[in-house]
Amino acid sequence: INRKDYIQYDLSEIKDTNGGFIIDKSELDNGKKTLEEWTKENQNITFLNKNDNNELPKFPIDIDSAPKCEDCSSILIDEEFLKIYKCKVCKNCKKKNPDRYSLLTKTECKQDYFLTESELNDVDILPRKEKDNPHYKYNKMKLYLRYQVEEFAFKKWGGEDGLDKEWVRREEVKNIKKSKEFEKKLLEIRKRTRAEEFTRRFKAREGASEHQHDWSQAFGGNGDDEKYEENMIRRKCKICGLETEEIIF
Ligand SMILES: [Zn+2]
Ligand SMILES: [Zn+2]
Known part of the structure; x- marks a missing residue:
């Protein structure tokens, strides 16, 4: 060793x-x-x-007056965290407690804590670190300190329970929306198939003027189809499917 x-x-x-x-x-x-x-x-x-x-x-010469980590009292606090978030924590404690000290993106704050755009843009409510966005050059990424976000969200929603209730409420709204969307889709499908059916029939009639119907042999008229009179014979155009009905006296 x-x-x-x-x-x-x-x-x-x-x-x-x-x-x-x-x-x-x-x-x-x-x-x-x-x-x-x-x-x-x-x-x-x-x-x-x-x-x-x-x-x-x-x-520092005067260790007593130096800012200290609030978790372990180390004077080796993270200077960036102190400057940006006014948070006194050392790098070790920061690593040890991601629950408190991890950084959240704006989207995460919205999704997990239901904070609004205007709340997240207000520097007086939540300090943030700005970082170059790897995807959008002119749109800087904003990072928020988790325990500060949580503190604010708990105040806003009435504690952890209030936040959870809000989550449940939003899930319900989502589900209602989903089933409404599903209904809407079904209706759309119904409307479309109906429209297609009309179009098909319309085209068949239109098409009638563009071709000479090619009629089949007469069929029916023997009473084997309940829908038709016994004395009715039919012919069908082989091209457009149009049927004629003739009554035989
Ligand atoms: Zn510490
Ligand atoms: Zn025809």
């Missing part, structure tokens, strides 16, 4: 930070720690990890 794997910072750099953290070098150097001890120790000092720019954090 390489000890380097369990130490995520460079001791020589720590000396330059004017920080208030004192690490007993001999303790780290004695090399007699078990893997478990190393891991445990490492967990306790991860707050000394380098940031994204590969720099050790700059500690």
